[in-house]
Amino acid sequence: MRRGYTAADVRAAERPLLDRGLGETLMARAAYALAQVCLRELREHAGGAYGRRAVVLAGPGNNGGDARIAAGHLARAGVGVELVDALALDAADAPALGRRLADAELVVDGVFGTGARPGLPAALASAVAHWREARGQREPGRNTPAADVPAGHRRGPEGTARRRGPRPGTQRVIAVDIPSGVDGTDGTTRSDAADGLPEYIAADVTVTFAEEKAGLLLPPGRVAAGRVEVADIGVEIDTAPDVLSLEPADLAGVWPTPAQTAHKYSRGVLGLLAGSAEYPGAAILTATAALSTGVGMLRVLTAEPARTAVLQACPETVPGEGRVQAWALGPGAPEPERMQAIMHQIAADAAGSTAQDGSARPGSRVPPAVLDAAALDLLDGPLAFPAVLTPHAGELSRLLGRLGEPAAREEIEAAPVRYARRAAELTAAVVLLKGAVTLVAVPSGPVFAQSAGTPWLATAGSGDVLTGIIGAALAAGFLEGASHEDLPRMAELAAAAAEIHGLSAWHHHPDGGSPRRGRELRQGPQLGHEAGHRRPGPVRARDLAWAVRDTLSGLLGA
Numbered sequence: 001m002r003r004g005y006t007a008a009d010v011r012a013a014e015r016p017l018l019d020r021g022l023g024e025t026l027m028a029r030a031a032y033a034l035a036q037v038c039l040r041e042l043r044e045h046a047g048g049a050y051g052r053r054a055v056v057l058a059g060p061g062n063n064g065g066d067a068r069i070a071a072g073h074l075a076r077a078g079v080g081v082e083l084v085d086a087l088a089l090d091a092a093d094a095p096a097l098g099r100r101l102a103d104a105e106l107v108v109d110g111v112f113g114t115g116a117r118p119g120l121p122a123a124l125a126s127a128v129a130h131w132r133e134a135r136g137q138r139e140p141g142r143n144t145p146a147a148d149v150p151a152g153h154r155r156g157p158e159g160t161a162r163r164r165g166p167r168p169g170t171q172r173v174i175a176v177d178i179p180s181g182v183d184g185t186d187g188t189t190r191s192d193a194a195d196g197l198p199e200y201i202a203a204d205v206t207v208t209f210a211e212e213k214a215g216l217l218l219p220p221g222r223v224a225a226g227r228v229e230v231a232d233i234g235v236e237i238d239t240a241p242d243v244l245s246l247e248p249a250d251l252a253g254v255w256p257t258p259a260q261t262a263h264k265y266s267r268g269v270l271g272l273l274a275g276s277a278e279y280p281g282a283a284i285l286t287a288t289a290a291l292s293t294g295v296g297m298l299r300v301l302t303a304e305p306a307r308t309a310v311l312q313a314c315p316e317t318v319p320g321e322g323r324v325q326a327w328a329l330g331p332g333a334p335e336p337e338r339m340q341a342i343m344h345q346i347a348a349d350a351a352g353s354t355a356q357d358g359s360a361r362p363g364s365r366v367p368p369a370v371l372d373a374a375a376l377d378l379l380d381g382p383l384a385f386p387a388v389l390t391p392h393a394g395e396l397s398r399l400l401g402r403l404g405e406p407a408a409r410e411e412i413e414a415a416p417v418r419y420a421r422r423a424a425e426l427t428a429a430v431v432l433l434k435g436a437v438t439l440v441a442v443p444s445g446p447v448f449a450q451s452a453g454t455p456w457l458a459t460a461g462s463g464d465v466l467t468g469i470i471g472a473a474l475a476a477g478f479l480e481g482a483s484h485e486d487l488p489r490m491a492e493l494a495a496a497a498a499e500i501h502g503l504s505a506w507h508h509h510p511d512g513g514s515p516r517r518g519r520e521l522r523q524g525p526q527l528g529h530e531a532g533h534r535r536p537g538p539v540r541a542r543d544l545a546w547a548v549r550d551t552l553s554g555l556l557g558a
């Protein structure tokens with residue numbers, strides 16, 4: 001599990017040490033750890049440290065202080081270091097600095113740390129744009145994956161013909177504490193007004209101090225940070241983390257698995273209302289995913305002709321009503337009246353579990369629901385039963401509008417964690433906001449941020465698969481029903497489902513060949529990381545729904 005803390009919590013934890021006059025000691029430790037990572041990266045990617053060129057960008061605060069001290073360590077190791085006062089940069093010098101940045105084997109970003117506002121000063125943003133351009137990058141992004149770098153690449157001996165600048169893939173960008181331009185607490189950045197590109201310095205590796213900052217786990221900060229290494233500098237944080245990320249190795253501990261004595265009803269029964277005459281495929285995908293996830297029984301309430309389509313594709317499915325342990329409603333535009341009726345019934349059952357005097361009667365619970373797509377369009381206030389909502393940014397925009405707090409899709413994409421949290425408060429539900437980094441927010445408590453996916457997952461039907469996985473997890477996880485008190489556990493299951501969904505895309509297309517198994521799968525891919533891992537190919541939602549079964553078998557050690 002990765003844990004991210006707010007900048008304020010990190011500061012509060014440092015405070016007593018600073019009050020004891022240990023500021024310089026902490027900075028010395030931070031700088032030493034930073035320099036060690038820089039030297040290792042140079043050895044691994046540029047064939048050594050001696051004689052290699054580094055540009056160290058240093059800002060006005062302690063982040064710059066860390067970078068300046070590390071620059072001294074690098075120089076003593078023989079690295080040719082250019083130290084740049086990043087805020088003293090003149091706009092006219094930006095193109096030249098951009099070229100020197102592109103030519104360096106190592107760039108150390110010590111401009112801003114946890115004390116910064118998002119975005120970069122104009123002259124620096126311009127230098128970064130020139131740097132990207134010189135390296136042929138249209139968007140901020142890390143360098144060519146290491147897998148593409150010729151093995152054993154070494155610099156030619158002095159005097160031999162050698163192209164200017166490091167070979168593609170050999171440059172390493174190391175962020176100090178957090179990529180500059182990214183907010184340490186919410187991971188947001190500012191977009192340049194002129195070209196609309198986000199203003200941050202994308203890193204290959206971020207060396208962060210004490211604990212991970214929440215902004216390193218949240219989009220777009222998570223993408224900007226690359227691989228994160230935590231350096232222990234003797235600061236202990238004893239507050240609760242603000243952001244959590246489940247890793248593949250955590251999933252076996254989180255996922256509900258059947259007891260030895262289980263039978264089909266005690267494994268969890270999922271009621272599915274999905275699909276329509278127009279969109280029967282959504283029902284098939286959701287049903288297939290729920291069955292691949294290992295639901296004990298799947299009841300499909302969808303009307304004809306979608307019902308027959310599901311039964312033909314998934315013969316295990318049981319048509320019609322009956323007792324269920326969880327509901328999945330909404331994919332493929334099923335009848336709104338039917339969805340309303342089911343939601344009213346769950347709400348009435350939940351209200352019935354409140355005693356006459358208004359106090360909650362402990363122990364009486366209702367089946368939790370995952371509400372997706374068309375079901376989201378029926379919501380306009382707090383939910384009276386425990387639910388997981390699964391909007392993408394456009395659906396969340398519409399939902400927030402109906403809840404009286406309109407936000408454009410672009411606003412949500414720019415600050416997703418803020419809007420996911422707000423929507424969770426307003427609906428009294430778990431809100432899973434889909435994206436390259438999927439966020440799972442509860443009305444109060446830490447947010448989960450999951451990023452196992454690949455851009456190939458952005459395909460029609462992929463969301464229906466996620467709904468099926470979540471529905472199956474809720475059914476197995478809440479055999480005795482759930483109440484609002486269970487929202488944190490529901491969020492954990494939804495986050496695990498998002499991770500399994502993402503891993504399934506990798507699982508099905510590792511190298512386009514044989515599936516990943518066991519330990520390799522549990523180690524998992526790391527979004528945007530360069531560790532030489534393999535890349536997935538195009539994802540078909542139907543294959544994804546099938547692949548969930550192999551993914552779970554691998555993760556659970558089956």
Ligand SMILES: NC(=O)C1=CN([C@@H]2O[C@H](COP(=O)(O)OP(=O)(O)OC[C@H]3O[C@@H](n4cnc5c(N)ncnc54)[C@H](O)[C@@H]3O)[C@@H](O)[C@H]2O)[C@@H](O)CC1
Nearest residue numbers: 014026027030060061062063064112113114115116117177
């Ligand atoms: N406090 C501590 O105990 C330690 C802190 N360390 C480092 O200190 C960093 C935090 O240091 P600071 O609080 O000094 O903050 P920063 O180094 O993040 O910088 C804040 C400074 O930059 C200016 N600034 C912020 N955003 C700006 C923007 N967008 N444009 C122009 N100027 C801007 C601020 O006015 C301030 O002077 C951490 O990230 C970490 O790297 C480490 O040295 C370890 C110990």
Ligand SMILES: [K+]
Nearest residue numbers: 109112178180
């Ligand atoms: K930084």
